[in-house]
Amino acid sequence: MTKTDYDAVVIGAGFSGLAILHHLREIGLDTVVVDGADGIGGTWWINRYPGVRTDSEFSYYSFSFSKEVRDEWVWTERYPSGAEVLAYLNFVADRLDLRKDILLGRYVTRAEWDDDTSRWTITFGDGSVFTAKYLVSGMGVLSQPIWPDIPGKDVFQGQLVHAARWPREGIDLAGKRVGLIGLGASGIQITPVVAPEAGEFYVFQRTPNFIVETNNDPVTPEHLAEVRANYDEIFARAASHPFGVDMVPAEHSALEVDPEERERIFESKWNEGGFHFANECFNDLAVNHEASELASEFIRKKIREIVQDPATADLLSPKTYSFNGKRVPTGFRYYDTFNLPHVHLIDTASTPITEFTERGLRVGETEYELDVIIAATGFDAMTGTLTGIDIVGRDGVVLRDKWASGIRSNLGISVNGFPNLLLSLGPQTPYSNLPVPIQLGAQWMARAIDFAEKNELPALEATKESEEWWAQETDRAGKATVMYSEGQKAKAWFFGENVPGKPHEFQVYMGGGQVYQQFCRDAESEGYRSFRAPEFERVPETV
Ligand code: NAP
Numbered sequence: 001m002t003k004t005d006y007d008a009v010v011i012g013a014g015f016s017g018l019a020i021l022h023h024l025r026e027i028g029l030d031t032v033v034v035d036g037a038d039g040i041g042g043t044w045w046i047n048r049y050p051g052v053r054t055d056s057e058f059s060y061y062s063f064s065f066s067k068e069v070r071d072e073w074v075w076t077e078r079y080p081s082g083a084e085v086l087a088y089l090n091f092v093a094d095r096l097d098l099r100k101d102i103l104l105g106r107y108v109t110r111a112e113w114d115d116d117t118s119r120w121t122i123t124f125g126d127g128s129v130f131t132a133k134y135l136v137s138g139m140g141v142l143s144q145p146i147w148p149d150i151p152g153k154d155v156f157q158g159q160l161v162h163a164a165r166w167p168r169e170g171i172d173l174a175g176k177r178v179g180l181i182g183l184g185a186s187g188i189q190i191t192p193v194v195a196p197e198a199g200e201f202y203v204f205q206r207t208p209n210f211i212v213e214t215n216n217d218p219v220t221p222e223h224l225a226e227v228r229a230n231y232d233e234i235f236a237r238a239a240s241h242p243f244g245v246d247m248v249p250a251e252h253s254a255l256e257v258d259p260e261e262r263e264r265i266f267e268s269k270w271n272e273g274g275f276h277f278a279n280e281c282f283n284d285l286a287v288n289h290e291a292s293e294l295a296s297e298f299i300r301k302k303i304r305e306i307v308q309d310p311a312t313a314d315l316l317s318p319k320t321y322s323f324n325g326k327r328v329p330t331g332f333r334y335y336d337t338f339n340l341p342h343v344h345l346i347d348t349a350s351t352p353i354t355e356f357t358e359r360g361l362r363v364g365e366t367e368y369e370l371d372v373i374i375a376a377t378g379f380d381a382m383t384g385t386l387t388g389i390d391i392v393g394r395d396g397v398v399l400r401d402k403w404a405s406g407i408r409s410n411l412g413i414s415v416n417g418f419p420n421l422l423l424s425l426g427p428q429t430p431y432s433n434l435p436v437p438i439q440l441g442a443q444w445m446a447r448a449i450d451f452a453e454k455n456e457l458p459a460l461e462a463t464k465e466s467e468e469w470w471a472q473e474t475d476r477a478g479k480a481t482v483m484y485s486e487g488q489k490a491k492a493w494f495f496g497e498n499v500p501g502k503p504h505e506f507q508v509y510m511g512g513g514q515v516y517q518q519f520c521r522d523a524e525s526e527g528y529r530s531f532r533a534p535e536f537e538r539v540p541e542t543v
Contacts, residue, residue, distance in 0.1 A: 006032050008449075009122050009132040011111075013102050014042015015435055016138030016424035018089060019063060019442035021098050024136075027450040032130070033098075033138075034122075036107030040093050043140050044086040049163040049186060049376070050173075051193035052082035055274060055330035056433040058219065059227045060246045062088065063439055064235035068095050070228055079216045079274070079330070111135055112392040113419060118459065120420065134449060137386060138424045141434070144384030146499060148181055148377045152356035156373060160356075163190060163376035175199040177369060179361055181353070182376035183209055184493075185329035190376055192337045201343045202368055204353060204361065207490060208318045210299045211331035214273030239440060242512035244432035247279045254282035254291035266298045274330045278323075285482075286324045292482045295323040306335040312345050313338075318490075325486025327431075327494060381493040382427040382507035383407065393418035394535070403427075406503050410462030410470055411519055413441070414531055419459035422448075428474045430516045431483075431494060431508040437516070444520050448528055457532060466530035477511030 008024055010017050013035035024031040039045045054061045058075040073091050076084060093099050110123040120135040145164040147153065153160065159171060163186040178198040180187055183205055195201045227234065238246045254262060262282075269277045277295075284291040300317040307313035316338065318325075337343055351364040360370035380388075387400035394417050402408065402417065409415050412429035413422055424441050425434065452460050478484055483494060483506075491497040494508050509516050523530055 004128075004130050006030050006130060006132045008032075008134040008136055009034060009120065009130055010136040010138055011035070011108050011122075012042055012138035012140060012424075013037070013040045013093075013104065014044065014138060014140055015063075015089065015438045016140070016442065017042065017102075018092055018096075018098055019065070019439055020136055020138055020424060020445060021101055022065070022096050023442045023446035024449065025101075027446050027453075029134070029449065031101060033102045034106040034108060034124075034130075035102070035104055036125070038105055039086075039090075040099070040102060040104070041086045041089045042138070043143065044082055044089060046143070047082055047164055047166070047186075048168065049166040049190055049374075050197075051189035051191075051332070052186075053077075053189065053216075053332070054079050054085060055185065055214075056245060057274075059231075059234050060238040060244070060433060061085070061435055063092065063435060064231045065439060065443070066092070066096060070231050075219050075224060075227075077216055078219060079214065079332075108389055110390040110392070111421075112390075113394055113421070115394060118419070134420045134422065136422045136424065136445065137426070139385035141382050141385075141425050142379040142493075144380040144388050146378055146380055146384075148353070148375055149500070150181075150353050150356060150361075154356075155358055156356040156360070157358045158360070158370055159372045161372070161374055163187070163374055164379070171372060173197045173372060176371040177360075178202070179204060179368060179370040179373045180376060181361075181373065182378065183207070184376065184378055185327065186378070187374075187376035188329045188331055188334050190374060192331075192333045194374070195337045195340055195343050199342065201340075202346055202370065203338075203343065204346045204348050204363070205315065206348045206352070207320070207326075208316050209326055209329055210296060210318055210323045211329050211334050212270070212274055212277045212299075213302075213331040213334065216332055235436070235439075238433065238436045239517060240514045241279075242432075242514060243275070243279060244430065244434070244436035244513045245275055245279060247276065250280050250283045252282055253284045253288070254294050255284070255288070262294065263298070266295070270298070270302065275328070278328050287481050289322065289482050289485070292322040292324050292486065299323065303335055307338050309338070315345055315347050321486040321489040322482065323486075324482050325490040326492045378493055378498055380499050380502070381496075382425075383502075384499075386423070386426070391418065391421070393421070404503075406471065406505055407507070408467040408471055410466035410530055411516070411523065412470075412509065413445070413520075414460060414462040416462045416464050416467050416533055416535070419461040419533070422460065427507050428470060428509050430513040431510055432513045437513060440517060440520070444524065447524060448531065451524075451528060455527075457528075459533075460528065460531045461533040461535075463530050463533045464535075469530075473511065474506050474509050477509060477515075478506035481510045483510055 007029040008031040010033045017033045107125040122130045179202040360368045391399040412426035487495040496502040
């Protein structure tokens, strides 16, 4: 007979699920990972659009906890492709012998807590059920795609695809008329890879982004050996950095150096590429509006230098918000793409897209005839996967309803009213390079469950007080950054601005990964007091 009862059920077989399974096994928990997809890899299984790759370097976009994996896996690119990360995660699953406890093609539709048995009942799409004492979400933070609110989606007779749902068999774009809607990190990676293949490439831009360009170098054997020898130090540096990257936080304000020196620093970090510019130039690009505007002007100048047509360069330059107002994407020759004669930038801020037509897209009076339309229009970030299924806690409260007027959690890990539900990368966890908080979070979770088991706690569950404290701290930390004012202007996902009807609040913790980790350590050293809700231990009304 098929087994259906476990100590822990983990939803999601991506970075989170693999790390959690490994660490829960270490404390002796009978654990199974379930995933609706047909393969291991989570985000990296699903996202296979052209150009998909990491925008953090492999040395800190990976786990440090397994010496076998560190020593045996061979990275080939500084910023690995999606296919390489997917192969890495499969290697992790094989090397740590995780596969035997992972069930694929099992999509969870509902999970309900039962007070009488103190267990979760997890229901799958086919109606089958599992039960577990602990339910852990590793469902990912950017996994619930959203389509543009443009009428006529079903009218279009060509091929319409969301970037996050690229077909496994691929799409033949050779010589085709391709349209792209959406210029966040996804659209910015798609642009330089699809453009050379397409016959005509139309980029429909509503809000331009500030892109930090980079080169992607092959990993030499010497570099790989150096990383392998220093993995622990690299991970420790990334864990102590506000954004989870192995970079040295800058010490000086952009306002305290003279203009020539400022320009020299901007230029040198721009040449190092990617997030080095955002993190290593000055210490106030994320917290001081004037400093952020100086970085904005430097990037606008770079755009003017790279893009030959002045009108196109002007359109590509953000003017309505400043640097850090949106999650900064890394470009792999993004701006250069606009020098190709068959690449057309259409400004849909001044004249919005009115509708899909049978033959393409209408923008004002003009109809653009297209064979393929790519919507890289983003996600219901941080909460979307959790509110997209029915998670039912104590007294029948549904998580979606609890969060309808605002997110409440303790450290993004646990929610009052939802005993023994633990979230990896829940909302209100750090704005960060993600493998770092995933690994630390999985290890924290295993220690917390181990503590709960050894001390026979009835359950791990956020207290109401801890939720209010964390909501206030998340709000305070967010408001201390330029992400607050600029993110609202730029309709950033991290402020919930990209989803109609979503409460406008920080979806992530902006106070720094290292500060967040200290809060987690504090909770641990206090015996998880803020994760021991008294409600759970209530006395029955009748005996
Ligand atoms: P996103 O950043 O939310 O960008 C969505 C884009 O779609 C925006 O440019 C938005 O324009 C546009 N859009 C939405 N509706 C539209 C409409 N009706 N008309 C015109 N444009 C419309 O989404 P994403 O690019 O998928 O990225 C989301 C996050 O995923 C990133 O911030 C990042 O954290 C993660 N990601 C990471 C990587 C990586 O690490 N390698 C790669 C991809 C994604 P407006 O700005 O005008 O609203």
